[in-house]
Amino acid sequence: MKNEFIKFNDYSLILDDEIRLKNINLMIKKNTILTIIGPSRAGKVNLLRSLNLTNQLFHKKVEIRGEILIDKTNIIQNYDLSYLRRKNAYISAKPIMYNGTVWDNLTLGVKIHNVPEKYWANYIRYSLDALESWEYFKDKLDLSVKKLSKLNQLKISFARVIALNPNILLVEDFTRYIDISAFLEFSDVFIKLRRKFTILMVCYDNKHAAKLGTHTLLLIDGRVIECNETRRFFERPVKKETEEYLSGKFF
Amino acid sequence: MIRMSKIFNSLDSLFMSLKYLFYLLSIMGMIILIYYSKFTYDVFNRFVINLVIISIVSMLALLCGYTIFKLILEYSNSIKKAFDILIKLSSLPLLFTFIGICLFSYKVLFLYWNNCLFYEISIFLSLIISTLFSSLHLLLIIPKNKEQEYMILVDYLGGKVKDYFKIIAVSNLKTNLYIYILSFIKYILVNILPLYLIIQIGILYFDFKPVIISYYYPYYLIDQMIKQNYNIGADVFAYMVILFFVNYFINYYNRELQYEK
Numbered sequence: 105m106k107n108e109f110i111k112f113n114d115y116s117l118i119l120d121d122e123i124r125l126k127n128i129n130l131m132i133k134k135n136t137i138l139t140i141i142g143p144s145r146a147g148k149v150n151l152l153r154s155l156n157l158t159n160q161l162f163h164k165k166v167e168i169r170g171e172i173l174i175d176k177t178n179i180i181q182n183y184d185l186s187y188l189r190r191k192n193a194y195i196s197a198k199p200i201m202y203n204g205t206v207w208d209n210l211t212l213g214v215k216i217h218n219v220p221e222k223y224w225a226n227y228i229r230y231s232l233d234a235l236e237s238w239e240y241f242k243d244k245l246d247l248s249v250k251k252l253s254k255l256n257q258l259k260i261s262f263a264r265v266i267a268l269n270p271n272i273l274l275v276e277d278f279t280r281y282i283d284i285s286a287f288l289e290f291s292d293v294f295i296k297l298r299r300k301f302t303i304l305m306v307c308y309d310n311k312h313a314a315k316l317g318t319h320t321l322l323l324i325d326g327r328v329i330e331c332n333e334t335r336r337f338f339e340r341p342v343k344k345e346t347e348e349y350l351s352g353k354f355f
Numbered sequence: 356m357i358r359m360s361k362i363f364n365s366l367d368s369l370f371m372s373l374k375y376l377f378y379l380l381s382i383m384g385m386i387i388l389i390y391y392s393k394f395t396y397d398v399f400n401r402f403v404i405n406l407v408i409i410s411i412v413s414m415l416a417l418l419c420g421y422t423i424f425k426l427i428l429e430y431s432n433s434i435k436k437a438f439d440i441l442i443k444l445s446s447l448p449l450l451f452t453f454i455g456i457c458l459f460s461y462k463v464l465f466l467y468w469n470n471c472l473f474y475e476i477s478i479f480l481s482l483i484i485s486t487l488f489s490s491l492h493l494l495l496i497i498p499k500n501k502e503q504e505y506m507i508l509v510d511y512l513g514g515k516v517k518d519y520f521k522i523i524a525v526s527n528l529k530t531n532l533y534i535y536i537l538s539f540i541k542y543i544l545v546n547i548l549p550l551y552l553i554i555q556i557g558i559l560y561f562d563f564k565p566v567i568i569s570y571y572y573p574y575y576l577i578d579q580m581i582k583q584n585y586n587i588g589a590d591v592f593a594y595m596v597i598l599f600f601v602n603y604f605i606n607y608y609n610r611e612l613q614y615e616k
Binding site for chain 1: 505507508510
């Protein structure tokens, strides 16, 4: 299929002998924002982590069946872990701020990937530009991150990975850590990021999923129930379970 | 699990109280010695030599610990997992403590190995390896909360273990260097020194029968050891190390159980 970028083929994930994802068949196009919703323990975060193999960090026993193709390469068999995590960047829900200045935090990724120091400023400029935040941060690079607001800490955690020029952003639901005005301010920037990246985001609030996504996926008990364009998903769901979920039955 | 934790908590408090009691007694002993001018150059000399040995062994252990640490982490894909493995590995002092106790008991019970080189080397090796792993553990248990987050962050960014060390651990070590040093000194001061002092002073000057420490070890073994009156310094030293790790282990499991809760 044209523009096919990420493809799950009969993908199942078993963590510590518990099945978390069952026979996932899914195709995601480039430059989309896929918002993933579902009740708790549906496997939303596990699906996200499957794309940069970070489930392995949190579980002793990880069993994978099927395949995940990114740009037609099966990441489960052929991967350089460091490169994979650079290209499929993960942004946790709570921004993890390393103790130091804004500059220390922004350059953490480029330091890890041995980018020569003379290019750091360019990389950081590029990432902050993508977030429309260069003007704000350019005079605050020596400021301690502890002094930043939660929204600005969130921007730093995005900028840190964008500086590494990823293809995919895997985003946990950040909306719980910022207030509504900060969310509204950041959501516009976030939506614009799809011009450069393919984004998968876990959402715990259907309204946020509807606002941010171009496509939405419903997971229940590790199974894909429905995946569709966001407007269609919320206005005219195809599956009965989706209707029930949206009407609040699963809560 | 909670019940176990309570038992360990009580044991921990008991050991802590005992340590402070020993502290007090050792200070009193010191004052008495100085008062009666019995603190001779010879005693001081032996005391300093043993302290120097402890320091050298500790430094060696730290160095070896760091090298092993680096090697193991280098071959692991997940920093967090590697740390988990290392924390398990660093619990090995129990094994070496056990070996130490076996050798010690064998010597005292069967009195075979008087001035035997093999025995001295075994005890010394057991001491080095125990100290090595416990130093490793000391370094590992300090980074518990924030550092766990940093490890995950470096993992998420596609970093390797060397990156964690290069960028975060070194910087943290610099910032918290005094905490590491103080913790290490505290371990030696609180665990080894008071007991060492009181027993050494007691044995040398007051014909001391260590009933007070029979809580830790069957009295008759200690009594036997003293009656033999050979190379007491090395035995007492080994004994101190064993005590140190028994106490250390109770602390360790207590803490682990608290985390599991």
